Amino acid sequence: MAGVLGRQDEGISTFPPAAGGESRRVFLRDSLRMAGLVFAAAGVGYIAGRKGQPTDLVWQLDPDRCIGCGQCAINCVLHPSAVKAVQFYPLCAMCDICTGYFDVSYRRLDTGAENQLCPTGALIRQFIADQAGVPRFEYHVNRELCIGCGKCVRGCAMMNGSLFLQVQHDRCVNCNDCSIARACPTRAFRRVPASQPFLLKRKARQILEAGVLGATS
């Protein structure tokens, strides 16, 4: 480096310092620079030493704190938002009338857009079986269409929680200062380990722990 920039070197690093104020200042500057380098090296060493203990962290929202207010859809720096609805199938009770799917002012119980709650038609109803005259449906979230407005989450009967919002990490750019977290009225956002990047509702966790309903399926 000194070779490349040798022209600038004159009179900078003479050791021991010659007499006079100029070289004293140069010596002081050199010593301080060395101290700075040592300090920086120590800092890097410290960080490198810690590396591997805690894992990398990513943003996630706690569905137990979520009230489905819709701020996720409008505050994310991405358009559409990195937050999208997720279906936890074992919790879905296949209600006769899905209040996450139907707008409460529905006229008919069909898939007409005016009857659906989802503004983008991202919640897809799939017919499963007819049980003694009661049709059963499965509801899927289309990730491409979902904008994370949380209407279905709020609608899902009494916030039962089979439909819930989650940050999608294939989209999330992991901002230092998550702008949804800042806007969230219940502070549902927190950082979680990247190895376990999702948070389930308490009820869903209980189902998984109890192993009912074929929890893994």
Next chain:
Amino acid sequence: MPRRGLNATGVGMLPWVIGILAIGVWFVLFGPALAQTELVRPHVPGYETPDWRAKIKEATAPNPVWDYVDVGFLVVAIGAASYLAIRARSRRGLVILAAISLFWLGFVRQGCICPIGAIQNVALTLADPSYSLPLTVAVLFVAPILLTLAFGRTFCGAVCPLGAVQELVAVLPMRIPRWVDEVLGLLPYGYLGLGILTAVCSGYFLICQYDPFVSFFRLGANFEVWLFSFAFLGLGIIVARPYCRFLCPLGAIFRIVAPLSRWHLKIHPSRCISCRLCEDVCPYNAIRRATGQTPEASEIPVKTSPLVVALLIGAIWTVGAVSGFLLGPVLARLDWRVQLAEQIWYEESGLAAETTDASDVFRKSGTPISELYQQAAAIENRYRFGAVLVGIWLAFVASTKLVQLQTPARRDEYEPERSKCYCCGRCFRFCPIELQRLGLLDEESLAVYVKSRGPG
């Protein structure tokens, strides 16, 4: 706690009527769902529940390859900027590099490969053991500081996208009075302190929140942030680099580091003839004039006796520490847990008109209120302690400034003040020695010139 109602006046029936109506409406709306009170998934013979994990797995993060590319870009760009500033002495090259950096780090990578914000990540890592610093962010923070230690603030000059956008819009820079520059120049130290304090105590990223140009990089922000951004951009046309000089917290660190730099840009390529031509070209007030054999008395605004200076320093430190102690709890109210505790306290003592979403969720979570109060009190104490340290830090900065003002150094040539020099290269073309180097001024003309303008 009983709340004072309107029962005595007879209007008291109204809430009941509304309540009953609301319950009725609620039943009409949610009746169908309530029919299945248990909300248990019915067993459908022959149907297998889909795997809920399959969908969620699609949403996990891909490998962050781009982060490494960006860190590489950053280091190479600082190297290039240093070469252009110190060796090639090319203002044009620096401007082109600034435009490239602005395009890549700013508009393509959306301004979030940012050593300025990395300050808070580092601070949070040191304070919170559960928070881990990604390796790329660590390099992002350390590399510009080490390279500034070597070459001066070339990162600010042509690599930082925030600096680059301001460098490119500063078309009509005016010189602002030196004292204004010095006084406003103290703000970044305070901002740095506040940024670290909130990162350490609350895990907030205040500096990112008030990033003035990220709204341009992302082409999206709310109204207030746009207003803030356009204010800085507009100001940047006539006052060069207002964010860098009067707010940037990384700039505050660089101001301490840059004076120690090993190699630094020089105004003249070989020797200074003290022609004074460069004196006024720097829009950052960063050119220090040669003093001649004795430091000019005029450099010291008010000559004060050492005793008075010592007393002043003592007073500054006391004020810093005491105001930190008093302001700590005020700053603690930035923290949402403190705000929540306050809200819950108001509700408990019947002073709050209504509950908030946050307090509703808190009550539903079943966490005891006393636990929240304890947590809030602990946060308040942390803020108080931290604010005292920030106060002392600011006192240290102010007293160093005071001492500097009292001890002017002798300078034989015009030189950039390394703490303020952004290595923009504006001064090069004003130096006759540089013109001679470029072959634009012959030896004879220079001799005539030196004779007429010479030292003095």
